[in-house]
Amino acid sequence: xxxxxxxxxxxxxxxxxxxxxxxxxxxxxxxxxxxxxxxxxxxxxxxxxxxxxxxxxxxxxxxxxxxxxxxxxxxxxxxxxxxxxxxxxxxxxxxxxxxxxxxxxxxxxxxxxxxxxxxxxxxxxxxxxxxxxxxxxxxxxxxxxxxxxxxxxxxxxxxxxxxxxxxxxxxxxxxxxxxxxxxxxxxxxxxxxxxxxxxxxxxxxxxxxxxxxxxxxxxxxxxxxxxxxxxxxxxxxxxxxxxxxxxxxxxxxxxxxxxxxxxxxxxxxxxxxxxxxxxxxxx
Amino acid sequence: xxxxxxxxxxxxxxxxxxxxxxxxxxxxxxxxxxxxxxxxxxxxxxxxxxxxxxxxxxxxxxxxxxxxxxxxxxxxxxxxxxxxxxxxxxxxxxxxxxxxxxxxxxxxxxxxxxxxxxxxxxxxxxxxxxxxxxxxxxxxxxxxxxxxxxxxxxxxxxxxxxxxxxxxxxxxxxxxxxxxxxxxxxxxxxxxxxxxxxxxxxxxxxxxxxxxxxxxxxxxxxxxxxxxxxxxxxxxxxxxxxxxxxxxxxxxxxxxxxx
Numbered sequence: 001x002x003x004x005x006x007x008x009x010x011x012x013x014x015x016x017x018x019x020x021x022x023x024x025x026x027x028x029x030x031x032x033x034x035x036x037x038x039x040x041x042x043x044x045x046x047x048x049x050x051x052x053x054x055x056x057x058x059x060x061x062x063x064x065x066x067x068x069x070x071x072x073x074x075x076x077x078x079x080x081x082x083x084x085x086x087x088x089x090x091x092x093x094x095x096x097x098x099x100x101x102x103x104x105x106x107x108x109x110x111x112x113x114x115x116x117x118x119x120x121x122x123x124x125x126x127x128x129x130x131x132x133x134x135x136x137x138x139x140x141x142x143x144x145x146x147x148x149x150x151x152x153x154x155x156x157x158x159x160x161x162x163x164x165x166x167x168x169x170x171x172x173x174x175x176x177x178x179x180x181x182x183x184x185x186x187x188x189x190x191x192x193x194x195x196x197x198x199x200x201x202x203x204x205x206x207x208x209x210x211x212x213x214x215x216x217x218x219x220x221x222x223x224x225x226x227x228x229x230x231x232x233x234x235x236x237x238x239x240x241x242x243x244x245x246x247x248x249x250x251x252x253x254x255x256x257x258x259x260x261x262x263x264x265x266x267x268x269x270x271x272x273x274x275x276x277x278x279x280x281x282x283x
Numbered sequence: 284x285x286x287x288x289x290x291x292x293x294x295x296x297x298x299x300x301x302x303x304x305x306x307x308x309x310x311x312x313x314x315x316x317x318x319x320x321x322x323x324x325x326x327x328x329x330x331x332x333x334x335x336x337x338x339x340x341x342x343x344x345x346x347x348x349x350x351x352x353x354x355x356x357x358x359x360x361x362x363x364x365x366x367x368x369x370x371x372x373x374x375x376x377x378x379x380x381x382x383x384x385x386x387x388x389x390x391x392x393x394x395x396x397x398x399x400x401x402x403x404x405x406x407x408x409x410x411x412x413x414x415x416x417x418x419x420x421x422x423x424x425x426x427x428x429x430x431x432x433x434x435x436x437x438x439x440x441x442x443x444x445x446x447x448x449x450x451x452x453x454x455x456x457x458x459x460x461x462x463x464x465x466x467x468x469x470x471x472x473x474x475x476x477x478x479x480x481x482x483x484x485x486x487x488x489x490x491x492x493x494x495x496x497x498x499x500x501x502x503x504x505x506x507x508x509x510x511x512x513x514x515x516x517x518x519x520x521x522x523x524x525x526x527x528x529x530x531x532x533x534x535x536x537x538x539x540x541x542x
Contacts, residue, residue, distance in 0.1 A: 185343075185344075186364070190391075193391065197387075201378040
């Protein structure tokens with residue numbers, strides 16, 4: 001009763017109070033909702049595998065134990081024990097190595113293709129034919145050219161990340177509103193300065209979309225890349241465990257890739273939000 | 284010096300023909316016009332009369348097919364900060380704050396940082412956007428965006444302000460307010476304004492001279508001086524008389540085109 005009276009007397013305070021309350025509610029609701037499906041999946045997985053006398057897919061608790069053993073060791077103390085960090089570091093370095101090479105190649109090329117007709121006419125036909133070739137199809141050639149080892153893996157990751165970055169950069173550069181060039185030129189911005197003052201910032205949202213997609217592809221390609229006979233990496237232990245029928249390790253590798261890919265996407269997203277706070281579509 | 288002051292803008296037999304899908308379309312035919320410093324001139328006419336084309340030629344965005352356009356007796360060779368443009372769709376840089384949009388011109392012309400800051404502060408204040416100085420364009424209303432667009436050409440020391448239906452996308456209330464603010468700025472700064480509109484009322488409220496244009500091909504038909512005292516009362520008898528006579532002039536040309 002007294003609270004109600006206070007609220008009517010001080011509407012702004014009441015509103016602020018209510019808003020804060022609603023805010024807390026949504027803040028709790030979102031992670032809870034996000035957990036619903038994984039929990040259902042775990043339950044389904046548990047009942048589908050535990051009630052059988054023999055299951056080719058190990059139940060979740062076995063995978064959890066294997067994950068612990070893979071991460072810190074002390075349970076089975078075998079070939080895989082305590083090696084997770086080594087593999088994660090190997091994969092991360094290849095993913096980011098290939099990804100940064102792709103950025104270095106695709107970004108300037110995309111900017112040029114978008115702005116210079118001569119470059120576009122020279123590169124576009126070849127790139128359009130190369131683009132539909134799946135990265136997996138490059139595997140044999142990569143192994144011949146770069147040999148058996150991490151270089152092939154980095155090359156394949158590079159290929160996977162290259163096209164999304166390139167295509168989105170070209171798109172971003174080509175879809176700059178013509179009005180902005182007119183505005184810049186009547187304000188005294190020279191055509192050469194317009195590249196950094198207008199084209200780059202205007203294309204940035206599309207470029208960022210390309211980077212995000214490229215990094216996602218890089219994580220998808222890494223398993224294929226590490227099938228090229230490298231001893232370390234999350235892709236390598238998945239292949240290794242498969243041959244040894246250690247399916248729980250396969251699943252651990254899959255989970256590790258998922259988590260690592262998710263974290264690296266979040267990092268890019270955070271950088272993007274900082275740089276693109278001006279864009280209504282990116283807030 | 285007894286010599287008369289030269290016009291700030293001179294158009295001699297200016298024509299523009301576009302090629303569209305193999306067809307030649309004459310957008311502007313033989314336009315002759317002189318505009319003097321400090322004048323507020325409205326270009327009015329139906330769509331297709333070439334008023335926007337004329338403005339874009341003066342801005343330097345388009346080149347005339349025939350004739351010549353001079354500013355202070357020098358041929359116009361392309362866009363220049365001395366002729367600032369205010370677009371109907373604002374044309375603000377979405378990645379820059381209000382402050383940086385207004386400072387874009389001075390920064391492009393290599394002005395020292397301190398001077399830019401002073402200029403920007405002055406013009407942010409002048410258009411009443413102090414509270415919104417660090418906000419991005421997408422967070423502003425249409426009227427505020429247009430104020431930024433006006434401030435950025437003024438901050439860049441434009442001598443001539445070209446306005447292409449600048450208030451066409453705004454609601455009636457905002458439009459009237461911005462008209463008043465623009466007149467106030469014009470009176471205080473002695474700017475030269477060339478203003479395209481299709482509203483007869485807007486033309487009479489604002490201008491010292493109204494240039495009536497007609498279509499097919501676009502050309503200048505009448506050049507009418509508006510001598511009503513300011514501030515102008517849209518409900519007065521003289522205002523309505525002028526409105527009627529301008530309306531007749533515009534519509535008689537329509538009839539001619541249709542016939």
